[in-house]
Amino acid sequence: MLPGFSLSMGITVAYLSLIVLIPLATIFLESSTIGWSRFWSTVLSPQAVAAYQLSFGASFAAALINAVFGVILAWVLSRYRFPGRGLVDALVDLPFALPTAVAGIALTGIYASRGWLGRYLVQIGIQAAFSRLGVIIALVFVGLPFVVRTVQPVLEDIDLDQEEAAATLGATRFQTFTRVTLPALWPAVITGFTLAFARALGEYGSVVFISGNMPMKTEIVPLLIMSKLEAYDYAGATAIAVVMLTSSFALLLLVNRLQAWSGKRVSR
Amino acid sequence: MSVNRRAGKDSPVVRVVLIALSLIFLSLFLFLPLLAVFVEALRDGVGAYFTAVTAPDTLAAIRLTLLTTCIAVPLNVVFGVAAAWVITRFEFRGKNLLITLIDLPVAVSPVIAGMIFVLLFGARGVLGPMLQEHDIKIIFAVPGIVLATTFVTFPFVARELIPFMQAQGSEEEEAALVLGASGWQTFFRITLPNIKWGLLYGTVLCTARAMGEFGAVSVVSGHIRGETNTVPLHVEVLYNEYHFAAAFSVASILVALSLVTLTMKKLIEWRGLVARKTAADREIELADASMAAIAAGGAYKKAA
Numbered sequence: 001m002l003p004g005f006s007l008s009m010g011i012t013v014a015y016l017s018l019i020v021l022i023p024l025a026t027i028f029l030e031s032s033t034i035g036w037s038r039f040w041s042t043v044l045s046p047q048a049v050a051a052y053q054l055s056f057g058a059s060f061a062a063a064l065i066n067a068v069f070g071v072i073l074a075w076v077l078s079r080y081r082f083p084g085r086g087l088v089d090a091l092v093d094l095p096f097a098l099p100t101a102v103a104g105i106a107l108t109g110i111y112a113s114r115g116w117l118g119r120y121l122v123q124i125g126i127q128a129a130f131s132r133l134g135v136i137i138a139l140v141f142v143g144l145p146f147v148v149r150t151v152q153p154v155l156e157d158i159d160l161d162q163e164e165a166a167a168t169l170g171a172t173r174f175q176t177f178t179r180v181t182l183p184a185l186w187p188a189v190i191t192g193f194t195l196a197f198a199r200a201l202g203e204y205g206s207v208v209f210i211s212g213n214m215p216m217k218t219e220i221v222p223l224l225i226m227s228k229l230e231a232y233d234y235a236g237a238t239a240i241a242v243v244m245l246t247s248s249f250a251l252l253l254l255v256n257r258l259q260a261w262s263g264k265r266v267s268r
Numbered sequence: 269m270s271v272n273r274r275a276g277k278d279s280p281v282v283r284v285v286l287i288a289l290s291l292i293f294l295s296l297f298l299f300l301p302l303l304a305v306f307v308e309a310l311r312d313g314v315g316a317y318f319t320a321v322t323a324p325d326t327l328a329a330i331r332l333t334l335l336t337t338c339i340a341v342p343l344n345v346v347f348g349v350a351a352a353w354v355i356t357r358f359e360f361r362g363k364n365l366l367i368t369l370i371d372l373p374v375a376v377s378p379v380i381a382g383m384i385f386v387l388l389f390g391a392r393g394v395l396g397p398m399l400q401e402h403d404i405k406i407i408f409a410v411p412g413i414v415l416a417t418t419f420v421t422f423p424f425v426a427r428e429l430i431p432f433m434q435a436q437g438s439e440e441e442e443a444a445l446v447l448g449a450s451g452w453q454t455f456f457r458i459t460l461p462n463i464k465w466g467l468l469y470g471t472v473l474c475t476a477r478a479m480g481e482f483g484a485v486s487v488v489s490g491h492i493r494g495e496t497n498t499v500p501l502h503v504e505v506l507y508n509e510y511h512f513a514a515a516f517s518v519a520s521i522l523v524a525l526s527l528v529t530l531t532m533k534k535l536i537e538w539r540g541l542v543a544r545k546t547a548a549d550r551e552i553e554l555a556d557a558s559m560a561a562i563a564a565g566g567a568y569k570k571a572a
Binding site for chain 1: 297300353
Protein backbone atom coordinates (compact mmCIF):
# COMPACT_ATOMS: atom_id res chain seq x y z
CA MET A 1 0.00 0.00 0.00
CA LEU A 2 1.46 3.34 -1.07
CA PRO A 3 1.37 6.30 1.33
CA GLY A 4 -0.23 9.69 0.84
CA PHE A 5 -3.84 8.69 0.22
CA SER A 6 -5.42 11.09 2.71
CA LEU A 7 -3.09 13.97 1.81
CA SER A 8 -3.59 13.74 -1.95
CA MET A 9 -7.31 12.99 -1.62
CA GLY A 10 -7.66 15.96 0.74
CA ILE A 11 -5.90 18.36 -1.63
CA THR A 12 -7.86 17.08 -4.62
CA VAL A 13 -11.31 17.29 -3.06
CA ALA A 14 -10.73 20.60 -1.26
CA TYR A 15 -9.30 22.33 -4.32
CA LEU A 16 -11.92 20.85 -6.66
CA SER A 17 -14.69 22.09 -4.36
CA LEU A 18 -13.24 25.57 -3.92
CA ILE A 19 -12.38 26.32 -7.53
CA VAL A 20 -14.99 24.34 -9.47
CA LEU A 21 -17.89 22.83 -7.54
CA ILE A 22 -18.92 25.65 -5.20
CA PRO A 23 -18.68 28.36 -7.89
CA LEU A 24 -20.63 26.19 -10.36
CA ALA A 25 -23.28 25.49 -7.74
CA THR A 26 -24.07 29.21 -7.53
CA ILE A 27 -25.59 28.97 -11.02
CA PHE A 28 -28.19 26.53 -9.79
CA LEU A 29 -28.67 28.50 -6.58
CA GLU A 30 -29.23 31.68 -8.58
CA SER A 31 -31.54 30.01 -11.11
CA SER A 32 -33.73 28.60 -8.33
CA THR A 33 -34.51 32.16 -7.21
CA ILE A 34 -35.78 33.24 -10.64
CA GLY A 35 -39.11 31.39 -10.60
CA TRP A 36 -40.44 29.09 -13.31
CA SER A 37 -42.45 31.54 -15.39
CA ARG A 38 -39.63 34.08 -15.54
CA PHE A 39 -37.14 31.29 -16.29
CA TRP A 40 -39.16 29.97 -19.23
CA SER A 41 -39.96 33.39 -20.65
CA THR A 42 -36.22 34.22 -20.66
CA VAL A 43 -35.11 30.87 -22.00
CA LEU A 44 -37.75 30.82 -24.75
CA SER A 45 -37.60 34.49 -25.74
CA PRO A 46 -37.22 35.01 -29.52
CA GLN A 47 -33.74 36.50 -29.07
CA ALA A 48 -32.61 33.45 -27.05
CA VAL A 49 -34.13 30.98 -29.50
CA ALA A 50 -32.40 32.74 -32.41
CA ALA A 51 -29.12 32.51 -30.49
CA TYR A 52 -29.55 28.75 -29.84
CA GLN A 53 -30.33 28.17 -33.50
CA LEU A 54 -27.22 30.04 -34.58
CA SER A 55 -24.93 28.49 -31.94
CA PHE A 56 -26.08 24.92 -32.53
CA GLY A 57 -26.37 25.31 -36.32
CA ALA A 58 -22.99 26.99 -36.82
CA SER A 59 -21.24 24.63 -34.39
CA PHE A 60 -22.73 21.64 -36.20
CA ALA A 61 -21.72 22.96 -39.62
CA ALA A 62 -18.20 23.76 -38.40
CA ALA A 63 -17.80 20.33 -36.78
CA LEU A 64 -18.99 18.68 -40.00
CA ILE A 65 -16.44 20.61 -42.09
CA ASN A 66 -13.78 19.67 -39.55
CA ALA A 67 -14.82 16.01 -39.68
CA VAL A 68 -14.38 15.84 -43.48
CA PHE A 69 -11.10 17.77 -43.64
CA GLY A 70 -9.92 16.21 -40.38
CA VAL A 71 -10.05 12.72 -41.90
CA ILE A 72 -8.28 13.94 -45.05
CA LEU A 73 -5.59 15.69 -42.97
CA ALA A 74 -5.10 12.68 -40.69
CA TRP A 75 -4.81 10.44 -43.76
CA VAL A 76 -2.27 12.73 -45.46
CA LEU A 77 -0.21 13.15 -42.27
CA SER A 78 -0.10 9.47 -41.38
CA ARG A 79 0.23 7.88 -44.83
CA TYR A 80 2.21 10.28 -47.00
CA ARG A 81 5.70 11.70 -46.74
CA PHE A 82 6.21 15.12 -48.30
CA PRO A 83 8.43 18.17 -47.63
CA GLY A 84 7.03 20.27 -44.78
CA ARG A 85 5.00 17.41 -43.30
CA GLY A 86 6.53 17.84 -39.84
CA LEU A 87 5.75 21.55 -39.84
CA VAL A 88 2.15 20.97 -40.95
CA ASP A 89 1.77 18.27 -38.30
CA ALA A 90 2.98 20.66 -35.59
CA LEU A 91 0.86 23.60 -36.78
CA VAL A 92 -2.38 21.58 -36.67
CA ASP A 93 -2.31 22.11 -32.88
CA LEU A 94 -2.10 25.89 -33.27
CA PRO A 95 -5.80 26.50 -32.42
CA PHE A 96 -5.14 24.84 -29.04
CA ALA A 97 -2.23 27.19 -28.35
CA LEU A 98 -3.31 30.46 -29.97
CA PRO A 99 -5.42 32.77 -27.78
CA THR A 100 -8.92 32.95 -29.25
CA ALA A 101 -8.95 36.76 -29.34
CA VAL A 102 -5.91 36.72 -31.63
CA ALA A 103 -7.59 34.16 -33.89
CA GLY A 104 -10.65 36.39 -33.96
CA ILE A 105 -8.91 39.55 -35.12
CA ALA A 106 -6.68 37.64 -37.58
CA LEU A 107 -9.65 35.88 -39.23
CA THR A 108 -11.60 39.14 -39.35
CA GLY A 109 -8.61 40.83 -40.98
CA ILE A 110 -8.63 38.22 -43.73
CA TYR A 111 -12.34 37.73 -44.33
CA ALA A 112 -13.63 41.30 -43.85
CA SER A 113 -14.80 42.93 -47.09
CA ARG A 114 -11.46 44.75 -47.45
CA GLY A 115 -9.34 41.82 -46.24
CA TRP A 116 -6.98 39.55 -48.20
CA LEU A 117 -9.68 37.03 -49.13
CA GLY A 118 -12.81 38.98 -48.22
CA ARG A 119 -12.38 41.45 -51.11
CA TYR A 120 -12.56 38.62 -53.65
CA LEU A 121 -15.44 36.89 -51.87
CA VAL A 122 -17.42 40.15 -51.91
CA GLN A 123 -17.01 40.32 -55.69
CA ILE A 124 -18.79 36.98 -56.06
CA GLY A 125 -21.48 38.07 -53.65
CA ILE A 126 -20.30 36.34 -50.47
CA GLN A 127 -20.06 38.34 -47.27
CA ALA A 128 -17.76 36.26 -45.09
CA ALA A 129 -17.23 38.49 -42.04
CA PHE A 130 -20.04 40.04 -40.00
CA SER A 131 -22.41 37.29 -41.12
CA ARG A 132 -23.38 33.76 -40.08
CA LEU A 133 -20.70 32.46 -42.43
CA GLY A 134 -18.18 34.40 -40.32
CA VAL A 135 -19.34 32.56 -37.20
CA ILE A 136 -18.79 29.23 -38.97
CA ILE A 137 -15.31 30.29 -40.16
CA ALA A 138 -14.25 31.13 -36.58
CA LEU A 139 -15.69 27.87 -35.24
CA VAL A 140 -13.92 25.82 -37.92
CA PHE A 141 -10.67 27.37 -36.69
CA VAL A 142 -11.20 26.53 -33.00
CA GLY A 143 -12.36 22.95 -33.72
CA LEU A 144 -9.75 22.14 -36.35
CA PRO A 145 -7.37 19.92 -34.32
CA PHE A 146 -9.97 17.65 -32.70
CA VAL A 147 -10.85 15.25 -35.54
CA VAL A 148 -7.26 15.17 -36.83
CA ARG A 149 -5.92 14.28 -33.38
CA THR A 150 -8.52 11.57 -32.67
CA VAL A 151 -8.28 9.92 -36.11
CA GLN A 152 -4.50 10.13 -36.66
CA PRO A 153 -3.44 7.65 -33.92
CA VAL A 154 -6.07 5.15 -35.10
CA LEU A 155 -4.80 5.39 -38.68
CA GLU A 156 -1.22 4.92 -37.50
CA ASP A 157 -2.17 1.82 -35.48
CA ILE A 158 -4.27 0.16 -38.18
CA ASP A 159 -2.80 -3.05 -39.46
CA LEU A 160 -2.03 -2.68 -43.16
CA ASP A 161 -2.50 -6.46 -43.51
CA GLN A 162 -6.27 -6.05 -43.68
CA GLU A 163 -6.04 -3.51 -46.47
CA GLU A 164 -3.54 -5.73 -48.26
CA ALA A 165 -5.86 -8.72 -47.91
CA ALA A 166 -8.75 -6.72 -49.35
CA ALA A 167 -6.56 -5.61 -52.26
CA THR A 168 -5.38 -9.17 -52.91
CA LEU A 169 -8.98 -10.35 -52.96
CA GLY A 170 -9.64 -7.88 -55.78
CA ALA A 171 -11.06 -4.84 -54.03
CA THR A 172 -10.31 -1.48 -55.61
CA ARG A 173 -8.50 1.12 -53.52
CA PHE A 174 -11.79 3.00 -53.00
CA GLN A 175 -13.65 -0.17 -51.95
CA THR A 176 -10.85 -1.00 -49.55
CA PHE A 177 -11.13 2.46 -48.00
CA THR A 178 -14.92 2.49 -47.61
CA ARG A 179 -15.32 -1.17 -46.54
CA VAL A 180 -12.15 -1.85 -44.53
CA THR A 181 -10.51 1.37 -43.34
CA LEU A 182 -13.47 3.67 -42.76
CA PRO A 183 -15.42 1.29 -40.46
CA ALA A 184 -12.37 1.19 -38.17
CA LEU A 185 -12.19 4.99 -38.16
CA TRP A 186 -15.85 5.79 -37.38
CA PRO A 187 -15.63 5.80 -33.56
CA ALA A 188 -12.66 8.17 -33.68
CA VAL A 189 -14.36 10.42 -36.25
CA ILE A 190 -17.54 10.66 -34.18
CA THR A 191 -15.59 11.32 -30.97
CA GLY A 192 -13.58 14.07 -32.71
CA PHE A 193 -16.74 15.53 -34.21
CA THR A 194 -18.48 15.66 -30.81
CA LEU A 195 -15.43 17.26 -29.15
CA ALA A 196 -15.21 19.89 -31.89
CA PHE A 197 -18.97 20.51 -31.61
CA ALA A 198 -18.82 20.92 -27.82
CA ARG A 199 -15.82 23.24 -28.07
CA ALA A 200 -17.55 25.36 -30.73
CA LEU A 201 -20.74 25.65 -28.68
CA GLY A 202 -18.97 27.44 -25.82
CA GLU A 203 -16.57 29.48 -27.96
CA TYR A 204 -16.60 33.23 -27.44
CA GLY A 205 -13.28 34.97 -28.14
CA SER A 206 -12.81 34.25 -31.82
CA VAL A 207 -16.48 34.71 -32.73
CA VAL A 208 -17.13 38.16 -31.23
CA PHE A 209 -14.76 39.89 -33.62
CA ILE A 210 -15.89 38.26 -36.85
CA SER A 211 -19.64 37.91 -36.24
CA GLY A 212 -20.64 41.57 -35.87
CA ASN A 213 -22.87 40.58 -32.92
CA MET A 214 -26.25 41.60 -34.36
CA PRO A 215 -29.09 40.40 -32.09
CA MET A 216 -31.38 37.86 -33.79
CA LYS A 217 -28.88 37.52 -36.66
CA THR A 218 -25.28 36.86 -35.62
CA GLU A 219 -25.52 36.71 -31.83
CA ILE A 220 -24.26 33.41 -30.40
CA VAL A 221 -25.40 32.12 -26.98
CA PRO A 222 -22.20 33.01 -25.02
CA LEU A 223 -22.49 36.55 -26.39
CA LEU A 224 -26.12 36.78 -25.29
CA ILE A 225 -25.04 35.75 -21.78
CA MET A 226 -22.30 38.37 -21.91
CA SER A 227 -24.65 41.18 -22.96
CA LYS A 228 -27.12 40.24 -20.21
CA LEU A 229 -24.28 40.34 -17.67
CA GLU A 230 -23.17 43.73 -18.92
CA ALA A 231 -26.74 44.98 -18.37
CA TYR A 232 -26.59 43.51 -14.80
CA ASP A 233 -29.42 41.09 -15.72
CA TYR A 234 -27.90 38.27 -13.64
CA ALA A 235 -31.16 36.28 -13.56
CA GLY A 236 -31.51 36.33 -17.34
CA ALA A 237 -27.85 35.44 -17.88
CA THR A 238 -28.14 32.56 -15.41
CA ALA A 239 -31.26 31.14 -17.09
CA ILE A 240 -29.55 31.03 -20.50
CA ALA A 241 -26.39 29.62 -18.87
CA VAL A 242 -28.40 26.75 -17.36
CA VAL A 243 -29.59 25.77 -20.85
CA MET A 244 -26.00 25.96 -22.18
CA LEU A 245 -24.50 24.02 -19.28
CA THR A 246 -27.09 21.26 -19.53
CA SER A 247 -26.38 20.73 -23.23
CA SER A 248 -22.60 20.86 -22.68
CA PHE A 249 -22.78 18.25 -19.90
CA ALA A 250 -24.96 16.02 -22.09
CA LEU A 251 -22.30 16.27 -24.79
CA LEU A 252 -19.51 15.50 -22.30
CA LEU A 253 -21.36 12.37 -21.17
CA LEU A 254 -21.87 11.38 -24.80
CA VAL A 255 -18.14 11.72 -25.48
CA ASN A 256 -17.32 9.53 -22.47
CA ARG A 257 -19.78 6.88 -23.68
CA LEU A 258 -18.34 7.08 -27.20
CA GLN A 259 -14.81 6.63 -25.93
CA ALA A 260 -15.84 3.61 -23.87
CA TRP A 261 -17.60 2.21 -26.94
CA SER A 262 -14.68 2.79 -29.31
CA GLY A 263 -12.31 1.31 -26.71
CA LYS A 264 -14.42 -1.84 -26.74
CA ARG A 265 -14.44 -1.92 -30.52
CA VAL A 266 -10.69 -1.63 -30.71
CA SER A 267 -10.10 -4.38 -28.20
CA ARG A 268 -12.58 -6.72 -29.88
CA MET B 269 -3.45 -0.81 -62.13
CA SER B 270 -1.98 -3.55 -59.99
CA VAL B 271 0.40 -1.00 -58.47
CA ASN B 272 -2.52 1.25 -57.51
CA ARG B 273 -4.29 -1.65 -55.87
CA ARG B 274 -1.44 -2.37 -53.50
CA ALA B 275 -2.44 -1.66 -49.95
CA GLY B 276 -1.21 1.58 -48.37
CA LYS B 277 -0.36 2.96 -51.79
CA ASP B 278 -2.68 5.52 -53.32
CA SER B 279 -2.33 6.52 -56.93
CA PRO B 280 -0.18 9.63 -57.48
CA VAL B 281 -3.28 11.59 -58.53
CA VAL B 282 -5.10 10.79 -55.27
CA ARG B 283 -1.96 11.69 -53.30
CA VAL B 284 -1.55 15.06 -54.98
CA VAL B 285 -5.25 15.90 -54.71
CA LEU B 286 -5.45 15.00 -51.00
CA ILE B 287 -2.25 16.84 -50.11
CA ALA B 288 -3.42 19.89 -52.09
CA LEU B 289 -6.84 19.83 -50.36
CA SER B 290 -5.17 19.65 -46.96
CA LEU B 291 -2.84 22.53 -47.68
CA ILE B 292 -5.61 24.72 -49.11
CA PHE B 293 -7.80 24.05 -46.06
CA LEU B 294 -4.96 24.81 -43.66
CA SER B 295 -3.98 27.94 -45.60
CA LEU B 296 -7.51 29.33 -45.36
CA PHE B 297 -7.87 28.68 -41.65
CA LEU B 298 -4.32 28.59 -40.21
CA PHE B 299 -1.45 29.84 -42.34
CA LEU B 300 -3.08 33.01 -43.70
CA PRO B 301 -4.38 34.19 -40.30
CA LEU B 302 -0.93 33.56 -38.81
CA LEU B 303 0.75 35.53 -41.57
CA ALA B 304 -1.88 38.29 -41.35
CA VAL B 305 -1.01 38.99 -37.71
CA PHE B 306 2.60 39.80 -38.56
CA VAL B 307 1.85 41.71 -41.77
CA GLU B 308 -0.80 43.87 -40.05
CA ALA B 309 1.48 44.36 -37.04
CA LEU B 310 4.23 45.83 -39.24
CA ARG B 311 1.84 47.86 -41.42
CA ASP B 312 2.93 51.19 -39.87
CA GLY B 313 6.59 50.22 -39.78
CA VAL B 314 8.99 48.72 -37.27
CA GLY B 315 9.10 51.92 -35.19
CA ALA B 316 5.32 51.89 -34.64
CA TYR B 317 5.52 48.20 -33.80
CA PHE B 318 7.98 48.74 -30.99
CA THR B 319 6.10 51.81 -29.75
CA ALA B 320 2.92 49.70 -29.47
CA VAL B 321 4.67 46.77 -27.81
CA THR B 322 6.47 48.94 -25.24
CA ALA B 323 3.58 51.32 -24.47
CA PRO B 324 2.91 51.60 -20.69
CA ASP B 325 -0.56 50.00 -21.01
CA THR B 326 0.91 47.07 -22.93
CA LEU B 327 3.64 46.56 -20.34
CA ALA B 328 1.03 46.70 -17.55
CA ALA B 329 -1.01 44.08 -19.42
CA ILE B 330 2.05 41.84 -19.79
CA ARG B 331 2.81 42.19 -16.06
CA LEU B 332 -0.76 41.26 -15.13
CA THR B 333 -0.75 38.25 -17.47
CA LEU B 334 2.53 37.03 -15.99
CA LEU B 335 1.27 37.55 -12.42
CA THR B 336 -1.94 35.63 -13.16
CA THR B 337 -0.03 32.81 -14.81
CA CYS B 338 2.45 32.60 -11.92
CA ILE B 339 -0.41 32.05 -9.47
CA ALA B 340 -2.78 29.86 -11.51
CA VAL B 341 -0.24 27.45 -13.01
CA PRO B 342 1.60 26.37 -9.80
CA LEU B 343 -1.76 25.85 -8.04
CA ASN B 344 -2.99 23.64 -10.86
CA VAL B 345 0.33 21.76 -11.01
CA VAL B 346 0.16 20.86 -7.30
CA PHE B 347 -3.48 19.88 -7.68
CA GLY B 348 -2.75 17.91 -10.87
CA VAL B 349 -0.03 15.83 -9.18
CA ALA B 350 -2.19 15.18 -6.11
CA ALA B 351 -5.22 14.22 -8.21
CA ALA B 352 -3.19 11.97 -10.51
CA TRP B 353 -1.54 10.29 -7.49
CA VAL B 354 -4.83 9.54 -5.76
CA ILE B 355 -6.54 8.37 -8.97
CA THR B 356 -3.76 6.18 -10.36
CA ARG B 357 -2.32 4.74 -7.14
CA PHE B 358 -5.45 3.89 -5.11
CA GLU B 359 -8.77 2.14 -5.59
CA PHE B 360 -11.76 3.89 -4.03
CA ARG B 361 -15.48 4.32 -4.55
CA GLY B 362 -16.51 7.25 -6.74
CA LYS B 363 -13.26 7.33 -8.69
CA ASN B 364 -15.04 7.68 -12.04
CA LEU B 365 -17.18 10.48 -10.64
CA LEU B 366 -14.03 12.27 -9.46
CA ILE B 367 -12.48 11.98 -12.93
CA THR B 368 -15.64 13.38 -14.54
CA LEU B 369 -15.75 16.28 -12.06
CA ILE B 370 -12.11 17.14 -12.79
CA ASP B 371 -13.02 17.31 -16.49
CA LEU B 372 -15.99 19.62 -15.88
CA PRO B 373 -14.30 22.98 -16.57
CA VAL B 374 -13.51 21.80 -20.12
CA ALA B 375 -17.23 21.51 -20.85
CA VAL B 376 -18.09 24.92 -19.41
CA SER B 377 -18.13 27.86 -21.82
CA PRO B 378 -15.49 30.45 -20.83
CA VAL B 379 -18.20 33.09 -20.51
CA ILE B 380 -20.08 30.94 -18.00
CA ALA B 381 -16.79 30.29 -16.16
CA GLY B 382 -16.42 34.03 -15.68
CA MET B 383 -20.09 34.44 -14.85
CA ILE B 384 -20.06 32.07 -11.88
CA PHE B 385 -17.48 34.26 -10.14
CA VAL B 386 -19.59 37.35 -10.83
CA LEU B 387 -22.60 35.56 -9.29
CA LEU B 388 -20.48 34.65 -6.27
CA PHE B 389 -18.41 37.78 -5.65
CA GLY B 390 -20.06 40.52 -7.75
CA ALA B 391 -21.73 43.60 -6.22
CA ARG B 392 -25.11 41.83 -6.41
CA GLY B 393 -23.64 38.37 -5.91
CA VAL B 394 -24.07 35.90 -3.06
CA LEU B 395 -21.05 37.17 -1.11
CA GLY B 396 -21.11 40.68 -2.61
CA PRO B 397 -22.52 42.62 0.39
CA MET B 398 -20.13 40.91 2.79
CA LEU B 399 -17.12 41.72 0.59
CA GLN B 400 -18.23 45.32 0.25
CA GLU B 401 -18.42 45.69 4.04
CA HIS B 402 -14.80 44.65 4.32
CA ASP B 403 -13.86 46.67 1.24
CA ILE B 404 -12.54 43.64 -0.64
CA LYS B 405 -12.71 43.79 -4.44
CA ILE B 406 -12.64 40.53 -6.36
CA ILE B 407 -14.71 41.22 -9.47
CA PHE B 408 -13.34 43.92 -11.79
CA ALA B 409 -10.04 43.42 -9.97
CA VAL B 410 -7.00 41.15 -10.08
CA PRO B 411 -8.29 38.36 -7.75
CA GLY B 412 -11.26 37.74 -10.07
CA ILE B 413 -8.95 37.43 -13.07
CA VAL B 414 -6.75 34.95 -11.20
CA LEU B 415 -9.79 32.90 -10.09
CA ALA B 416 -11.33 32.75 -13.57
CA THR B 417 -7.98 31.77 -15.12
CA THR B 418 -7.45 29.07 -12.49
CA PHE B 419 -10.92 27.65 -13.18
CA VAL B 420 -10.41 27.52 -16.94
CA THR B 421 -6.94 25.90 -16.73
CA PHE B 422 -7.94 23.64 -13.83
CA PRO B 423 -7.89 20.18 -15.53
CA PHE B 424 -4.89 20.59 -17.85
CA VAL B 425 -2.10 19.08 -15.71
CA ALA B 426 -4.30 16.36 -14.16
CA ARG B 427 -5.62 15.26 -17.56
CA GLU B 428 -2.10 14.78 -18.94
CA LEU B 429 -0.74 13.10 -15.82
CA ILE B 430 -3.50 10.55 -15.17
CA PRO B 431 -3.00 8.44 -18.33
CA PHE B 432 0.78 8.92 -18.03
CA MET B 433 0.95 7.61 -14.44
CA GLN B 434 -1.57 4.88 -15.19
CA ALA B 435 0.71 3.53 -17.92
CA GLN B 436 3.75 3.58 -15.64
CA GLY B 437 2.26 1.56 -12.79
CA SER B 438 3.51 1.66 -9.21
CA GLU B 439 6.06 -1.20 -9.07
CA GLU B 440 9.08 1.11 -8.75
CA GLU B 441 7.48 3.10 -5.93
CA GLU B 442 6.53 -0.08 -4.09
CA ALA B 443 10.09 -1.34 -4.45
CA ALA B 444 11.48 1.90 -3.02
CA LEU B 445 9.14 1.68 -0.03
CA VAL B 446 10.05 -1.93 0.62
CA LEU B 447 13.73 -0.91 0.57
CA GLY B 448 12.99 1.58 3.35
CA ALA B 449 12.47 4.92 1.59
CA SER B 450 10.01 7.33 3.15
CA GLY B 451 6.91 8.47 1.28
CA TRP B 452 8.37 11.85 0.31
CA GLN B 453 11.74 10.30 -0.63
CA THR B 454 9.88 7.90 -2.90
CA PHE B 455 7.93 10.77 -4.43
CA PHE B 456 10.93 13.01 -5.10
CA ARG B 457 13.43 10.30 -6.11
CA ILE B 458 11.18 7.87 -8.04
CA THR B 459 7.81 9.36 -8.99
CA LEU B 460 8.87 12.87 -9.97
CA PRO B 461 11.75 11.80 -12.26
CA ASN B 462 9.44 9.24 -13.87
CA ILE B 463 6.61 11.63 -14.58
CA LYS B 464 8.71 14.70 -15.47
CA TRP B 465 7.88 14.66 -19.20
CA GLY B 466 4.16 14.23 -18.64
CA LEU B 467 4.22 16.90 -15.95
CA LEU B 468 6.13 19.30 -18.18
CA TYR B 469 3.72 18.65 -21.05
CA GLY B 470 0.69 19.42 -18.89
CA THR B 471 2.38 22.51 -17.46
CA VAL B 472 3.14 23.86 -20.93
CA LEU B 473 -0.48 23.42 -22.05
CA CYS B 474 -1.73 24.96 -18.79
CA THR B 475 0.59 27.96 -19.12
CA ALA B 476 -0.40 28.60 -22.74
CA ARG B 477 -4.07 28.61 -21.86
CA ALA B 478 -3.53 30.75 -18.76
CA MET B 479 -1.74 33.43 -20.79
CA GLY B 480 -4.24 33.37 -23.63
CA GLU B 481 -7.58 33.03 -21.86
CA PHE B 482 -10.03 35.64 -23.08
CA GLY B 483 -13.72 34.86 -22.52
CA ALA B 484 -13.68 34.07 -18.80
CA VAL B 485 -11.28 36.89 -17.96
CA SER B 486 -13.28 39.31 -20.10
CA VAL B 487 -16.37 38.79 -17.89
CA VAL B 488 -14.61 39.46 -14.57
CA SER B 489 -12.06 42.09 -15.61
CA GLY B 490 -14.06 45.27 -16.24
CA HIS B 491 -11.43 46.28 -18.85
CA ILE B 492 -9.70 48.95 -16.79
CA ARG B 493 -6.69 50.05 -18.84
CA GLY B 494 -3.36 49.59 -17.13
CA GLU B 495 -5.07 47.87 -14.20
CA THR B 496 -7.24 44.86 -15.07
CA ASN B 497 -6.33 44.30 -18.73
CA THR B 498 -4.47 41.11 -19.52
CA VAL B 499 -2.64 40.90 -22.86
CA PRO B 500 -5.58 39.31 -24.77
CA LEU B 501 -7.97 41.90 -23.30
CA HIS B 502 -5.59 44.69 -24.24
CA VAL B 503 -5.63 43.38 -27.82
CA GLU B 504 -9.42 43.62 -27.79
CA VAL B 505 -9.42 47.16 -26.36
CA LEU B 506 -6.92 48.39 -28.98
CA TYR B 507 -8.86 46.67 -31.76
CA ASN B 508 -12.21 48.12 -30.69
CA GLU B 509 -10.63 51.59 -30.59
CA TYR B 510 -9.56 51.10 -34.23
CA HIS B 511 -5.85 51.01 -33.34
CA PHE B 512 -5.54 48.02 -35.67
CA ALA B 513 -1.77 48.05 -36.18
CA ALA B 514 -1.21 48.36 -32.42
CA ALA B 515 -3.71 45.56 -31.72
CA PHE B 516 -1.95 43.24 -34.14
CA SER B 517 1.46 44.23 -32.73
CA VAL B 518 0.41 43.19 -29.22
CA ALA B 519 -1.28 40.10 -30.71
CA SER B 520 2.01 39.13 -32.36
CA ILE B 521 3.52 38.65 -28.86
CA LEU B 522 0.79 36.09 -28.17
CA VAL B 523 1.35 34.40 -31.53
CA ALA B 524 5.06 34.13 -30.79
CA LEU B 525 4.21 32.62 -27.38
CA SER B 526 1.89 30.06 -28.96
CA LEU B 527 4.59 29.08 -31.47
CA VAL B 528 7.01 28.60 -28.56
CA THR B 529 4.35 26.44 -26.88
CA LEU B 530 3.97 24.26 -29.98
CA THR B 531 7.75 23.88 -30.30
CA MET B 532 8.07 22.86 -26.65
CA LYS B 533 5.17 20.44 -27.05
CA LYS B 534 6.87 18.75 -30.02
CA LEU B 535 10.19 18.69 -28.18
CA ILE B 536 8.65 17.06 -25.11
CA GLU B 537 6.81 14.51 -27.24
CA TRP B 538 10.10 13.67 -28.93
CA ARG B 539 12.08 13.54 -25.65
CA GLY B 540 9.36 11.45 -24.02
CA LEU B 541 9.52 9.05 -26.93
CA VAL B 542 13.31 8.84 -26.70
CA ALA B 543 13.11 8.27 -22.95
CA ARG B 544 10.58 5.49 -23.45
CA LYS B 545 12.74 3.92 -26.16
CA THR B 546 15.89 3.96 -24.05
CA ALA B 547 13.93 2.44 -21.15
CA ALA B 548 12.79 -0.34 -23.46
CA ASP B 549 16.36 -0.83 -24.71
CA ARG B 550 17.60 -1.09 -21.15
CA GLU B 551 15.08 -3.81 -20.40
CA ILE B 552 16.13 -5.73 -23.48
CA GLU B 553 19.79 -5.38 -22.43
CA LEU B 554 18.94 -6.63 -18.96
CA ALA B 555 17.04 -9.57 -20.43
CA ASP B 556 19.99 -10.33 -22.72
CA ALA B 557 22.39 -10.17 -19.81
CA SER B 558 20.30 -12.52 -17.69
CA MET B 559 19.91 -14.92 -20.60
CA ALA B 560 23.68 -14.89 -21.01
CA ALA B 561 24.09 -15.53 -17.27
CA ILE B 562 21.67 -18.44 -17.42
CA ALA B 563 23.45 -19.86 -20.44
CA ALA B 564 26.82 -19.45 -18.70
CA GLY B 565 25.43 -21.13 -15.58
CA GLY B 566 24.22 -24.04 -17.70
CA ALA B 567 27.63 -24.41 -19.34
CA TYR B 568 29.27 -24.31 -15.89
CA LYS B 569 26.95 -27.04 -14.59
CA LYS B 570 27.65 -29.21 -17.63
CA ALA B 571 31.34 -28.79 -17.18
CA ALA B 572 31.02 -29.70 -13.52
